[in-house]
Amino acid sequence: MSYLSIKDGQLQVPNQLTVPFIQGDGIGPEIWQASKKVIDTAIYKAYHGQKTIQWQEIYAGQTAFEKFGTYLPDETLATIQEAKLALKGPLMTPIGEGFRSLNVTLRQTLDLFACVRPVRYFSGVPSPLKHPEKTDMVIFRENTEDVYAGIEFLAGQAETTQLIEVLKEQFGVQKIRFPQTSSIGIKPVSKEGSQRLIAAAIDYALANKRKSVTLVHKGNIMKFTEGHFKKWGYDLAEEKYTDVCFTMQTFEKIAKKEGKEAAQKTLNDAQKAGKLIIKDVIADNFLQQILLYPEKYDVIATCNLNGDYISDALAAQVGGIGIAPGGNINYHTGYAIFEASHGTAPDIAGQGKANPCSLLLSACMMLDYVGWQAASHRIICAIEHAIRNKTVTSDFAQAMKEATLLSTQEFGDLLVDLME
Numbered sequence: 151m152s153y154l155s156i157k158d159g160q161l162q163v164p165n166q167l168t169v170p171f172i173q174g175d176g177i178g179p180e181i182w183q184a185s186k187k188v189i190d191t192a193i194y195k196a197y198h199g200q201k202t203i204q205w206q207e208i209y210a211g212q213t214a215f216e217k218f219g220t221y222l223p224d225e226t227l228a229t230i231q232e233a234k235l236a237l238k239g240p241l242m243t244p245i246g247e248g249f250r251s252l253n254v255t256l257r258q259t260l261d262l263f264a265c266v267r268p269v270r271y272f273s274g275v276p277s278p279l280k281h282p283e284k285t286d287m288v289i290f291r292e293n294t295e296d297v298y299a300g301i302e303f304l305a306g307q308a309e310t311t312q313l314i315e316v317l318k319e320q321f322g323v324q325k326i327r328f329p330q331t332s333s334i335g336i337k338p339v340s341k342e343g344s345q346r347l348i349a350a351a352i353d354y355a356l357a358n359k360r361k362s363v364t365l366v367h368k369g370n371i372m373k374f375t376e377g378h379f380k381k382w383g384y385d386l387a388e389e390k391y392t393d394v395c396f397t398m399q400t401f402e403k404i405a406k407k408e409g410k411e412a413a414q415k416t417l418n419d420a421q422k423a424g425k426l427i428i429k430d431v432i433a434d435n436f437l438q439q440i441l442l443y444p445e446k447y448d449v450i451a452t453c454n455l456n457g458d459y460i461s462d463a464l465a466a467q468v469g470g471i472g473i474a475p476g477g478n479i480n481y482h483t484g485y486a487i488f489e490a491s492h493g494t495a496p497d498i499a500g501q502g503k504a505n506p507c508s509l510l511l512s513a514c515m516m517l518d519y520v521g522w523q524a525a526s527h528r529i530i531c532a533i534e535h536a537i538r539n540k541t542v543t544s545d546f547a548q549a550m551k552e553a554t555l556l557s558t559q560e561f562g563d564l565l566v567d568l569m570e
């Protein structure tokens with residue numbers, strides 16, 4: 151196997167790269183079958199055999215359970231740990247107490263702290279907006295902390311009652327309205343966790359010549375968790391990115407000392423000098439703003455739960471989860487899992503109706519991650535071409551006038567033809 155490695159903090163990518171993949175459950179096998187040939191063809195067209203991917207199948211979810219009696223075999227984790235990289239389809243979350251989401255387990259075990267979701271519009275995709283083309287953002291969602299840490303205590307259990315007593319007796323907490331019947335959840339948000347995520351967002355924005363990074367938070371209510379996410383973000387930008395960033399925290403300081411006009415002038419100068427602007431917005435306002443003025447936002451950094459809501463809301467603006475890709479990345483260790491952002495879609499599984507674009511665009515993110523942009527560019531051009539011609543899968547065809555309906559496999563075959 152020739153896996154990705156890291157030397158002196160740099161990714162080392164072999165030309166014959168082995169990539170583990172998980173087909174996933176439900177529509178997973180269909181979208182994988184349709185996508186594999188597209189990815190291989192794009193790499194061949196870009197590099198004429200000099201670079202190739204050897205796909206190594208690994209198992210998780212229902213298929214793993216049927217084969218090995220466990221939803222997440224140790225071997226799967228060990229292979230990803232060795233390979234550092236994986237592409238994955240959707241996994242069903244086993245229902246029942248005691249099961250954690252497999253996706254959350256993978257993200258936490260491998261400490262994949264950034265969930266990266268680019269959201270852009272492909273011309274012709276049915277959208278509820280008048281101007282969906284104005285939405286072009288990349289979301290950096292913190293992936294390991296917040297209420298997703300899974301620290302919860304069920305109402306009525308002895309440990310919950312004990313915890314509530316400690317809060318009352320030792321910390322003077324009087325605000326639990328119904329202590330006898332309250333469940334308790336704990337929301338850890340750390341300085342390290344916040345700053346490594348925000349640094350990744352800033353680095354991405356700088357490398358891709360983006361204009362701003364917006365810290366989306368609910369700090370007006372959760373002052374020490376989300377409020378400090380914002381504070382730690384601004385502090386990081388002011389301490390470590392002084393030459394290349396200008397923060398709205400600095401703007402406010404200047405406005406207070408020298409007046410608004412002076413602050414505005416400094417901001418204008420920073421923009422003229424091409425500095426990255428770091429700003430913030432409260433999460434509920436953000437959800438209004440992305441509908442009213444999406445063009446004001448560019449790269450987004452946010453805590454885990456906000457990121458969950460925001461990712462799906464923004465995906466819907468540009469055509470839904472069938473076309474929204476995602477990557478879970480630890481920029482320090484190099485580990486990365488790229489994945490279709492939708493679920494297993496049991497309502498359409500096995501019917502050839504699934505749109506493979508989410509998986510394909512996630513593969514494009516993976517190709518970009520390893521520096522094979524010439525291949526990802528070909529896939530994106532083919533997708534753009536297919537959608538422009540209204541040759542699409544049923545999710546889009548339903549909402550387009552005079553569309554040609556293709557099955558999942560036919561859509562994949564069309565993309566291959568378009569690259570020939």
Ligand code: NAI
Pocket residue numbers: 177239240241242243244253471472489490491492493494495496497498503504505506508545
């Ligand atoms: P879902 O994303 O599977 O489906 C929601 C709706 O979107 C359905 O109507 C489905 O038909 C449609 N849809 C999803 N992907 C599509 C595609 N590629 N093309 C066309 N239409 C598509 O969400 P749901 O129903 O809440 O979850 C089903 C299962 O998937 C659950 O077990 C859940 O835990 C799991 N899940 C897994 C995820 C992952 O592995 N990353 C993410 C979300 C859910």
